Amino acid sequence: MRLADAVLRRGHLSERALIDVWTTGIHPAHLDRCDQCARRALEMSRWLENVQATGREDAEAVVTNDVLVRQRDQVMSRLAQLDRPSKVISFPAASPVTRQPYAGRRVSPGWLAAAAAAGLMIGVVSMELSHMLPFGGTSAPPQVVTAPAASPYDDSDLLHNTYVNPSVGGLDALDDMTPRVVDIVLASR
Amino acid sequence: MATETTRDADTRVAIDVKAAQAAGRLDAARERYAELVERHQRRAARIAYHYLRDSADADEAVQDAFVKAYTHLGTFREELPFEVWFTRILINGCLDRIKAKRRRERWIARPTMDADGVERDPAEHLPALTPSPEAQLLHNERRRRLKEAMVQLPERQRLVFVLSHFEGRTSREVSAVTGLNESTVRVHLFRAVRRLRSLLAPGSEHEDTGDASGTGTTVVKGRVRHASC
Numbered sequence A: 001m002r003l004a005d006a007v008l009r010r011g012h013l014s015e016r017a018l019i020d021v022w023t024t025g026i027h028p029a030h031l032d033r034c035d036q037c038a039r040r041a042l043e044m045s046r047w048l049e050n051v052q053a054t055g056r057e058d059a060e061a062v063v064t065n066d067v068l069v070r071q072r073d074q075v076m077s078r079l080a081q082l083d084r085p086s087k088v089i090s091f092p093a094a095s096p097v098t099r100q101p102y103a104g105r106r107v108s109p110g111w112l113a114a115a116a117a118a119g120l121m122i123g124v125v126s127m128e129l130s131h132m133l134p135f136g137g138t139s140a141p142p143q144v145v146t147a148p149a150a151s152p153y154d155d156s157d158l159l160h161n162t163y164v165n166p167s168v169g170g171l172d173a174l175d176d177m178t179p180r181v182v183d184i185v186l187a188s189r
Numbered sequence B: 001m002a003t004e005t006t007r008d009a010d011t012r013v014a015i016d017v018k019a020a021q022a023a024g025r026l027d028a029a030r031e032r033y034a035e036l037v038e039r040h041q042r043r044a045a046r047i048a049y050h051y052l053r054d055s056a057d058a059d060e061a062v063q064d065a066f067v068k069a070y071t072h073l074g075t076f077r078e079e080l081p082f083e084v085w086f087t088r089i090l091i092n093g094c095l096d097r098i099k100a101k102r103r104r105e106r107w108i109a110r111p112t113m114d115a116d117g118v119e120r121d122p123a124e125h126l127p128a129l130t131p132s133p134e135a136q137l138l139h140n141e142r143r144r145r146l147k148e149a150m151v152q153l154p155e156r157q158r159l160v161f162v163l164s165h166f167e168g169r170t171s172r173e174v175s176a177v178t179g180l181n182e183s184t185v186r187v188h189l190f191r192a193v194r195r196l197r198s199l200l201a202p203g204s205e206h207e208d209t210g211d212a213s214g215t216g217t218t219v220v221k222g223r224v225r226h227a228s229c
């Protein structure tokens, strides 16, 4: 018997001791001697049993087999998405587009070669000029930012699965400016 | 908690999944991991539901916990039962959800009120996880009152009560999962019982305004000790 029970409750069991009877199964000797505490212990254990049954029944009503099957399917499909390797954009080997007659203006290969050579010259000259001008050589070297080694699984995807709907909005403008290989091939024919 | 056999089986599966992941045999890893999901899912779903008291939230929390456990299986140490490790992940996820919900509720009116301002059971209007019609019939007054009382318990009392009383775990097992020491677990359990008895006492409905130890506004102070991920 706890000291507090002996001193404060004239030997009767505290509420906590009654709960311990139910949760630990330990049976204080006082219960055999005191009808009042035995009644209290019985009432407490009935209450605890009722609450347990009610709570379990409630959960079982929600956590049905159907729910579990659907949930399991969703978990496995999310894992499959995470495990899917990053998509590599490949150019079509023999796109049907190339076989279709191109209705636009034709550009001769000679002009293409001339344009490429002109671009190269402009690049070389502007690089030389940038070294000669005063602000050219003093600029700080570009900061190289290296991405941390990527884990195959990203935490941020756990709650918000971005694999479902990847967004690359910031790259759209660059994408628009980049010529398509298909266009160049068609133009050169 | 897990019997020795279940624990061994879990560990074996976890090791297999880790090895398959490391070897890039991801289909095999998932197939094996599905065994762990199946074995622990029902219990996880019950805990999350008791704890969050919202079936949709509980569903998401369980899914997230299984996904997180899979992606962090590399950090799982075999000396710990998978069940304990996984339950920590689940509980931490539930705690995060409770915190996020509190933040939302500062700004957004509670969606559980119907047009007449009457509070509804959140499980009622969630088609994916609503109980079957038979179960709904059994969804009686007692269950409603218990759920309402449970949500008024501070998180730790609620967690300890759910694990101890609904899941039948010993104080030692609850201690392993929560990181609280055993005597603290017993204190939380006792306080939870005392509080629930007061909340569920006949005639106490709508009268209880809470006290310092048991209001529903207790801020979640910390997460369950290291989920190893």
Ligand SMILES: [Zn+2]
Binding pocket: A011, A012, A013, A030, A034, A035, A036, A037, A038
């Ligand atoms: Zn007595």
